[in-house]
Amino acid sequence: MQVPPVFIDVSPEDQAQELRIYLKSLGAEISEEKSVKGIEDDLHKIIGVCEACFKEGQEPEVEMVLNDIVSIMVLIPADRSENIILAFCQKLLKAQGPKLGLVCLRALWLLFQSLDETSPMRYHVYYHLILIAEKTDQVKSVFQDIEHLKQQFAPCPPTSEQLQILYRLLHQVLLKSNHSEQAAKVMIELLGTYTDKNASHAREDAIKCIVSALGDPNTFLLDPLLALKPVKFLEGELIHDLLNIFVSENLATYLKFYQEHKEFVTSQGLNHEKNMQKMRLLSFMQLAETNPEISFDVIERELQIKAEEVEAFIIEVLKTKLVRARMDQAARKVYVSSTMHRTFGRAQWQQLRDLLHSWKSNLSMVQEGMKNVTAAQLEMLNQQ
Template identity: 80%
Template sequence: MQVPPVFIDIALEDQTQELRAYLKSLGAEISEERSPKGIEDDLHKIIGVCDTCFKEGNEAEVELVLNDIVSIMVLVSPERAENIILAFCEKLTKAHGQKLGEVCSKALWLLYQSLDERSPMRYPVYYHLLLIAKQTDQIKAIFQDIEQLKQQFSHCPLSNEELQKLYRLLHEVLLRSNQSEQAAKVMIELLGTYTDKTASHAREDAICCITSAIADPKTFLLDPLLSLKPVHILKGQLIHDLLNIFVSENLTAYLKFYKEHKEFVNNQGLNHEQNLRKMRLLSFMQLAETTPEISFEAIEQELHIKKEEVEAFIIEVLKTKLVSARMDQSARKVFVTSTMHRTFGRSQWQQLKDLLSSWKNNLAVVQEGMKSVTAAQVELMQQQPQAV
């Protein structure tokens, strides 16, 4: 097996010539001679055949070659590097296989980090990183959360079109990697890029956002979606009606909708059994908001479950941490301590205000009580005879 030369501490022209010679030795159709047109032309030709080393199956050698190309590329002036960077990105996204994909991802990540924070080329490099992550399930290596992503591009703001393209791909990659919660946040960010004038063009994105949120087993607060302009545009359509059911209706309403629009639900890629599970949990939350003491019989009737399934269902609810409660099997009752609200509107804000006001008043009472105790202790000490 041939070992590629170590391309360090030599002039760029010699470095490109060494790369040419190495790739030619692997069978690439490239001359060993440097291009008279300069480094940029050399890089174009090298990148055009750099995938020759992919066939060797030695990831360490591939990584060495790709990193060397990056080390030359970042020294090319920004105004002349654009086409070279794009060609490099395109070539690496065509690599096949998990290990090779990981090596290509590392090389692109090195390039991304080497570019100036204000460089507009960071966007296409990151986009191609996502394309590779889609194939190799390496999304965690390049994406942590939406806030960090925004910070990465804060010095070179992206256009709405670029953001939308990036968020769509990121959402797809996160879903494929079973990061549904992060995917939902990205989709909400995507819909937030549309204005009143452009909201009507976001129909597919809005539908995708709704179905993703409904399908996500960890997402229970869907109320914020209704305030998004692209979702509001869908009002009056079946998908908006279905969302409203998951926002504020109960299981009976969902069963009625499914009976009348079974084909529609299935065509959205939604699983009816998973929908039933989520609607039962949401319906129980709604019941717990107004009924601190719930009988097993009420749970059977409201949630359409069998008598022998009630205890298992309550345990499942408690595991989600959506509701804090105590189950009394002998009394066949559930005593609710607290529950997460399905919607957070004016009444919930008023309830929170009343709770905080009560807390403030209680603290004032405690403070006055402490003052009284302190004053009594001081008075008692003053009344005691002083030692001679």
């Protein structure tokens, strides 16, 4: 989000008085006189009544007032500005309507950019930016990705507790805004903030992470979740058993689990039909890992679908790009060229190592062959 810098060619005290006069003209309960206690008290009083300008249809005036407040606020020494900044953030949350919300978002972004990079208050401003971005459906204009977020706070990283609070909010807002893939990454980052000492306290976050990943129709690589410390503390619980099924088991195993624990699956907010669809895709990936040719009969049997549904299912699989394959309707077969692995453990690393070694050997052979061809051509030229 880009906002223009604000340049005010008057003293902060005179600027504050102009704001007092303007807000009083709008009906705010504030005197026109400067505070005898100084500019900080002026700001507190101005912020306390600044909602007097929050009127639909007058967004330019609102933006002018808010930017004036920001231009004064950033001049207050850091050790005395905390309460002023928090009061300003809280006040902007009260703005109603999408247009005013966008004005407040721009003003708060200006404050965030204007604060010194080492100021711990940038965290609090960013947190409120996300809250306003949620109201205005502008979360992606504030949050790009985890790496960008870390860069923003590199000079003054938030505490682990602050990060956990921020990540929980981001996860909620991203899910609500239909950015499920980013939400899942944020949740994994959240779980990564826990250590061996406090991982047992992350139970609720771990469960949310698993449920979000299972319920996301675009998340298929679930194996990394098992390595997270808070998830490990769930071993032996039903939610961990269910995760293991999605990581490495097939549709039949899921259906058995569901028959035995229907109420549990429903209580987690998971949809059984969507779970089945996802398990069919994962089960097909598993078949494709070891079978370069898969008959329609095997697909019907293993994935428990009707004969007339097989072709449509294969098309859906190909759309995901999880598997690269060719369908032969006449032969009633699928010819697999490659597939994404559901898990990436020792066996997969060994397979990758062998593939790279083979590739290296082939390159050496090609290089040697080219040398021989070049030598032969040079010899022919010399003979001529």
